[in-house]
Amino acid sequence: MRKKVIAGNWKMNMLPNEAIEYIQEFEGLVKDTKNEVILCVPYIDLFYCLNSAQGTNIKIGAQNMHWEEKGAFTGEVSAQMLKSIGVEYVILGHSERRQYFAETDETVNKKIKAAFENGLKPIVCVGETLEQRESGKTAEIITTQTRLALDGLTNDQVKNTIIAYEPIWAIGTGKTATSEDANNSIKEIRAEIEKNYGKDVADEVIIQYGGSVKSANAKELFSMSDIDGGLVGGASLKPDEFAKIVNFDK
Ligand code: 13P
Numbered sequence: 001m002r003k004k005v006i007a008g009n010w011k012m013n014m015l016p017n018e019a020i021e022y023i024q025e026f027e028g029l030v031k032d033t034k035n036e037v038i039l040c041v042p043y044i045d046l047f048y049c050l051n052s053a054q055g056t057n058i059k060i061g062a063q064n065m066h067w068e069e070k071g072a073f074t075g076e077v078s079a080q081m082l083k084s085i086g087v088e089y090v091i092l093g094h095s096e097r098r099q100y101f102a103e104t105d106e107t108v109n110k111k112i113k114a115a116f117e118n119g120l121k122p123i124v125c126v127g128e129t130l131e132q133r134e135s136g137k138t139a140e141i142i143t144t145q146t147r148l149a150l151d152g153l154t155n156d157q158v159k160n161t162i163i164a165y166e167p168i169w170a171i172g173t174g175k176t177a178t179s180e181d182a183n184n185s186i187k188e189i190r191a192e193i194e195k196n197y198g199k200d201v202a203d204e205v206i207i208q209y210g211g212s213v214k215s216a217n218a219k220e221l222f223s224m225s226d227i228d229g230g231l232v233g234g235a236s237l238k239p240d241e242f243a244k245i246v247n248f249d250k
Contacts, residue, residue, distance in 0.1 A: 008236025029243035061089030170211025
């Protein structure tokens, strides 16, 4: 039985003092959940969040990293650096990074490998645009992104990869995929993993849904057979709203 993993992606929001206040309020609201709770926060908030979340069930993640360990890459942060301060997760290949910062399937793959080499767990985003969806290419796009992202990983590494299926047209738009549609796309992703790594691996991989998740739709989405939780943007910025999403099964 796969557990539910619910991650907030704060994107480029929250100053350190706001982040500390958030965790002080949020912590008490989610302390009894059996679901895994992750906050993926801006680099400058990481240290403050790690400190504030100490001794709680809240895990902290970053939103990106470079694949090289160190060197002349001005403005970049490596997996080793994240790990050194206690970060556990990192979002890789978010569609905003693919769209605005020229992230490719190849760089996503390099980053996933670097994350594992340094003991970080990647949350890897895949998803189709509206145009791709309307031309019937959803399955092809998301299975190709999945295959290329995971290329060359061991079975164990694939088992420990979290995939977030985030249809791009549903991000920040208030439009959610129907729970059936989201579940079907996630089944396609799982079938692609089964094809390349076997049923044992595919059955264990956590695959989240992301795109306009809120407390009003979380229960319906997360109760589907193949949706193992969510990656939540806007609705993760308010501790009470995000706590309701984490506690969707209460
Ligand atoms: P929203 O929940 O704001 O639609 O964002 C989803 C997302 O991109 C999470 O990574």
